Amino acid sequence: MRLDKSRKNDELRHIEIIKDFLIYPEGSVLISFGNTKVICNASVEDKVPPFLKGSGSGWITSEYSMIPRATQDRNVRESTSGKISGRNQEIQRIIGRSLRSAVDLSLLGERTIYIDAEVIQADAGTRCASITGGFVALVLALRKLKEYGLIKTSPLKYYVAAVSVAVLNDEVILDPNFEEDVIADVDLNIIANENREIIEIQGTAEKKPFSKEKLNEILYIAYSGIEKIIAIQKKVLKLTR
């Protein structure tokens, strides 16, 4: 039995996605994975990074941040330290790569979509919640672009979601909360699409390395989680693209 006693090993926490959470962003979502809560905003700007100028192609990038008291103890604000932590940089790069994968950037036009993930409460799984919620915000923003006649066809290729899996005493558990995550031997994040294809895999086993066989066991459970999460995204987005 896992530490989060209310759940089976392959059970997700309650996932909730509130659409149109804020009024200004082109796409805005408040997503919860249990106690983890992230505001995901998609903002469209009419400019692209230098390497895309004149290419006709667009770009998707992400910034990820936690408010100081998203956690049990208060953290120093990054604007005060003047530096973005390595952890946050690592996460925002993954969000960007994952969501770019879902979009045919050549159909986006010379625009950048910023996915801002603001973690307001952190109980593990914030990067997965950010990607999953960021995807919904992205779709909402793409719809707005289409609605305004700025793009003709949706550049969306497939749905994308992310889930975290942990190994703890040799047992594989889905979507660990903080209490479970902090003592896990292996921590693996899978970002996949609706076709069961892997977009990004990141696993770290600082405490106890694992075998190829265990990896396949992890993937099996991860896929089941991804499928359930994509079903929730589809319900929120009403199946359409």
Place this chain on the structure above:
Amino acid sequence: MRLDKSRKNDELRHIEIIKDFLIYPEGSVLISFGNTKVICNASVEDKVPPFLKGSGSGWITSEYSMIPRATQDRNVRESTSGKISGRNQEIQRIIGRSLRSAVDLSLLGERTIYIDAEVIQADAGTRCASITGGFVALVLALRKLKEYGLIKTSPLKYYVAAVSVAVLNDEVILDPNFEEDVIADVDLNIIANENREIIEIQGTAEKKPFSKEKLNEILYIAYSGIEKIIAIQKKVLKLTR
């Protein structure tokens, strides 16, 4: 008639205060002044700034920040620019001063209470919402300190609220929204307590200076706003301290 046609000149926007919004902070509130929404968290730490070490006295300080898409256009994140803007520094200093005024710091013990104001949606009046909501978060944190036996008597001296007043075509309007604020001749923020005493007054009339008589007219309307806001705070806090 004012630009925000649904309101009379001396009418506040709808104010809502959701208590215990997040689970980790000692005090947490989501406050709305119309479309302006601020998460106010109060965090208690067992340390004080150097100048208070050994004094037995505590401290209250504040950090204020906007998420990038709190506004119509996306702003550069301060952790990216590496600098806190002058505007934000100005605001967080006011929040700190105003809330320190409400507390007998010598009864707080050698602790610091951080009031973090995270503006998630900005439609003018964010500093007033931050002070008003920050006050409620502060009271919740003080109650927790008392509940845990860390302080014996509440160090709270009085209720504190803040409101903004604008002068526009010589008319004085209460609690302007962004549309009104941006074209106002005078922009004045009053922070006052339940005894109609002024804790902080900040007025700027870059476009059109004003007379002492106009200032008194402004104060009259401001006081009426402060009274209504304090009534809301008291209802949320159930009158007790």
Place this chain on the structure above:
Amino acid sequence: MRLDKSRKNDELRHIEIIKDFLIYPEGSVLISFGNTKVICNASVEDKVPPFLKGSGSGWITSEYSMIPRATQDRNVRESTSGKISGRNQEIQRIIGRSLRSAVDLSLLGERTIYIDAEVIQADAGTRCASITGGFVALVLALRKLKEYGLIKTSPLKYYVAAVSVAVLNDEVILDPNFEEDVIADVDLNIIANENREIIEIQGTAEKKPFSKEKLNEILYIAYSGIEKIIAIQKKVLKLTR
């Protein structure tokens, strides 16, 4: 009787303004309010912030700084800390707003005038000295622009000066020095023009809030100070604009 025994409650310190203090700036002044000494330089540059490009309008902005040993103890240099303190940012924003108010920016042409206030000795009242001296430097720079045929008519609307008032044991005292300022209950800065109109009011009563009646008493004394200071400015500038 006030702490600064040589003065009555409504008496200013000795104010001295040395015109053309440095040779390179378009306007340069060394101003003293008693022991408070500030070098105020006005520099004209042929560029404007992005939001004014193509508008035909100009801009006035300010930077305020203290040398490390302007005070009793040596302060860390801001270029060393890499950050401008919140206090200094707050002050330079006030100087900018106050002096912009005095000028019809549309008559200035697409130019920026920088008002640099360098506090070389601080005995309270540095922001008021900076605004008062900065105004004189500004007028000198405007005259030079006219002399060089770069502007035809002076864009100056009125004289602007600033003064600080403190409340201490319920008594209102004008232009407090450091010794008085540090123990005052209320600290209020008024920036006003020659028509007794308020441009900016900033009052903080962290220690002891005050009533509307006290505010009027403060304003009465502040106005008398402003009038005397404007008379000094006019004498230095030989009455002309």
Place this chain on the structure above:
Amino acid sequence: MRLDKSRKNDELRHIEIIKDFLIYPEGSVLISFGNTKVICNASVEDKVPPFLKGSGSGWITSEYSMIPRATQDRNVRESTSGKISGRNQEIQRIIGRSLRSAVDLSLLGERTIYIDAEVIQADAGTRCASITGGFVALVLALRKLKEYGLIKTSPLKYYVAAVSVAVLNDEVILDPNFEEDVIADVDLNIIANENREIIEIQGTAEKKPFSKEKLNEILYIAYSGIEKIIAIQKKVLKLTR
């Protein structure tokens, strides 16, 4: 046939490890994976991060940097930009995690070993070369600690090496060079130990997601690479720990 025509798909580049490359570090190595060249230095310091003080345990951390002209075009120096890039932060975190995994930190005593990886020439695979070379530098430093009587038994648990695998037109190729890497659909880094256990897996498929079956194919080839690299490490280190 792969782009690097001299190699078969499952063939590594020539790997060379020059031991004791610099004289001051406790462990120092110049490692080449083909044209990729990294100086890896291990430095021992008698202090630990705050969370380990008094624990008796040690720590291993890493810093990774490229000299400006390690690449085809010159890059801006990070000391000039004042920021460590997200990419470099991501990499140095992986190096740290991977090498900590190889050591029983409780046997290290309260010391920190810094693994500094200085990329002097980059032709893809720099993070794998840094981990592989960093491991050798780490072992050299541990030996020195033992030689000096500072630790009694070697805290080394197993050998650790890293290799990169790419998928390109559905073919899996080992240890891609820059030319191959830049057009690959999938880029996967595996860090594993001598027991064929995975310590870290990081795969990104921004261009073309991949299946679980492909992942197993990748792992098969990665393992063969890891085995050959560990054999080289063992030869350089003369098999002993």
Place this chain on the structure above:
Amino acid sequence: MRLDKSRKNDELRHIEIIKDFLIYPEGSVLISFGNTKVICNASVEDKVPPFLKGSGSGWITSEYSMIPRATQDRNVRESTSGKISGRNQEIQRIIGRSLRSAVDLSLLGERTIYIDAEVIQADAGTRCASITGGFVALVLALRKLKEYGLIKTSPLKYYVAAVSVAVLNDEVILDPNFEEDVIADVDLNIIANENREIIEIQGTAEKKPFSKEKLNEILYIAYSGIEKIIAIQKKVLKLTR
């Protein structure tokens, strides 16, 4: 004949040293070399850098800065750029080294004397004016330490002054102003003591290298300048130490 027509090649500009210019620093001086004006403040603090703790020895260090409009064009403030320019760092290191040379640091006690040089007007020769004026400020501070009984004997070893020499069309000119400096082929600064001994020599001939013979010619003229400047320092300091 030199560009500064009022002077012979071996003639200094008018040098003026106003003692006790500001009231708070332990030593304070306003020094002018012609139009070059520098405020030099010496501040004593009861702490030393880590490498001197427990040594009984003191330290002297310097910070050098220009106000933005010390020059013909306005410069960006270093607190805004967040960086101290290479030029200013180079200069403040020279001031520190030169003035440390003049003092037996072991007699100073565990104190640091900060020499802050604030250039308020720059017409070439600012580093020489800073060292020359900084020396006088230093002596004033040392006297205050002795007066307060904090040191028994003066730790001063000798007088120190600095002068700049330029080569222009093969002619050697003393103490060039900006107009001369900017077109000089060689720019050499000599810091020497009252015994005609060199403490620091810094010469740069980016435009036209020079011979050993020319160097001796430069030194001859430099010495004559140093002697005159030390005579002025002695007069200001009334010959005593």
Place this chain on the structure above:
Amino acid sequence: MRLDKSRKNDELRHIEIIKDFLIYPEGSVLISFGNTKVICNASVEDKVPPFLKGSGSGWITSEYSMIPRATQDRNVRESTSGKISGRNQEIQRIIGRSLRSAVDLSLLGERTIYIDAEVIQADAGTRCASITGGFVALVLALRKLKEYGLIKTSPLKYYVAAVSVAVLNDEVILDPNFEEDVIADVDLNIIANENREIIEIQGTAEKKPFSKEKLNEILYIAYSGIEKIIAIQKKVLKLTR
């Protein structure tokens, strides 16, 4: 007899210059002065600083850095501190000035050549090794420009080398190592060309000032060193320009 017992007072350490050390830079060299080892890379970019735009002239600039463990103790990385140390700024400015002196910039075209000096091992004399090796890298880059037909004639004016001289117990020693350098009374760096002309001289005698006569003695020995070093450069570069 000097501390480095294997050498006579006027004897250089073994100097080695490995040409074409790295493959990407236009010019690349690994230079050793005994245990001091510096990678010097010359990179050509098709842009110039603002003050040269449209002038037809080029620019040469330098950046100098040490890897953290170039020294006995590990140093904090400048990208971590976010600041370039004063010492490194001072050195990179000298390298830039010295190498610009060797080139007719008007013949270079609107290009910038960056000389990056990466100290991988420091045993004193790093600035001299950087200039000497940087010169060779510069010549290699100029040759490549000529080979590619981008410049017609070599803009090289003369060979440039640098050497350090110390005074220790009144004895003048050439090219001191760290052990000697750290206790020297005088530390002097001479940068000169093949015509025995001085380009830059920098001497500091914080511990014990020196006479003009001693300076001439130092120069005599320095010249002999410069001549030997230029002979080595010529051999490496095969005498041609």
